[in-house]
Amino acid sequence: MTEKSALSDLAVFGGAPLFDAPKSTSNLVRPELDAFLGYSRQFFAAAGQGGSGPVVEALETRLAALHEARHCVSFCSGFWALVLAIATLARPGRTQVVMPSLTYRRMADVVAWTGLVPHFCDVDPASLAISATSAAAKLNEQTALILAVHPIVNCCDVHGLEALARQHDLPLLFDSVESVYETVAGGKIGRFGDAEVFSLHASKLLNGFEGGYITTNNAALAEALRRGREGGLATPQPGLNARLNEVHAAMALAGLDDLQAQVLRNRERYLAYRSLLADMHGLRLLDFDPQQQTSFKTIVAELTEAWPLTRDETVRILNAERILARAYYAPPLHLKPMAYPAISSPLPVTEFYAQRLLLLPCGHFIEQQDIAAVAGLLDFIRRHGAAIRRRCEETAA
Ligand SMILES: Cc1ncc(COP(=O)(O)O)c(C=O)c1O
8 A cells, every 4th residue: 555645646646546456346245155055055966957946935935024024035137037027016007117316326227117207316415315395396297116225335215105105005116226225214225116226246235146126015916927927928018138048146144144244244344434534624424323234235425515536536546546446326327318308307416416425445345444445545644634635637638
């Protein structure tokens, strides 16, 4: 690691990068190899080795228990789980899905695959998530479904959204990809709305390399999702093969064994950031809600007006140091060029935060000393912001 003491030490100005190896903002958690191999032996020993088998079944049972939901249906990815859930739940004859714009960059694509039209709503400034008020402003006679997405830190207003959906007799689907371990008042995430969707991608809390799953308390819906997952054979609907395979299920089961320990490790990283960034003028760490159970997985910070550089300038400087800091959901979806129909309008809260939030390194490969180095660099940038900007302008001229 190379400390910075002069502007020319910054990698954007030709200095040596702070880190030898890139520091990711993805979880990339690695459970014990032996645990993964142990679960893998089960499917290797089983008769049929294609598609889903005993390990997938065991995973579905454990995930339903984790979320205190009656049913869990696994998928090859969170993306296809979302597509099938929306297609299955949407009110027939209607065309629009009300959803946030400050969210996962492929979320509108998910809706487009169902043939429905994304109708973007704003987010609540406190939760940075869709709320009953922001969703209600976009409901109309064409609304087929409300797609509520939990933000990266904390959760959206589950009960407010459930009340709104009930009041308008609309299906409510939660994207809970970022909230696997979380609780809200009233219980574990995974048992709210009509269904909740999760991902097992390597960047998520539970790493199955790839994969996804849906939890629900509705037996008929679970059955429809199971049929849909490998559907098209006995129905006139377009077919799909979106099954999870045994290898990915074995990895996810090993991750489940390590889940509590992982959360404790994540917590240590979060606490380190919290203490090191507590007095950094212009930078606000988004705090996890101490009243709720949470995974402490992802570190998000807001750069306020007191920060001397823009978020994008800051990300550029960090990236040059091999810190893979990223803008948090920018551009927001309603400002992203799309080759399919979508309903957009100005969304002031979304547009404001899409320019201020960034993800900082976290996950399996980030050590305490890395966090100290990142915090030290941020402090250097804060103290020398005006000079850095001047130097950038001179270099560009
Ligand atoms: C909020 C959210 N929803 C859905 C997905 C899609 O999940 P997958 O990568 O398993 O397709 C992602 C992936 O990053 C996501 O962040």
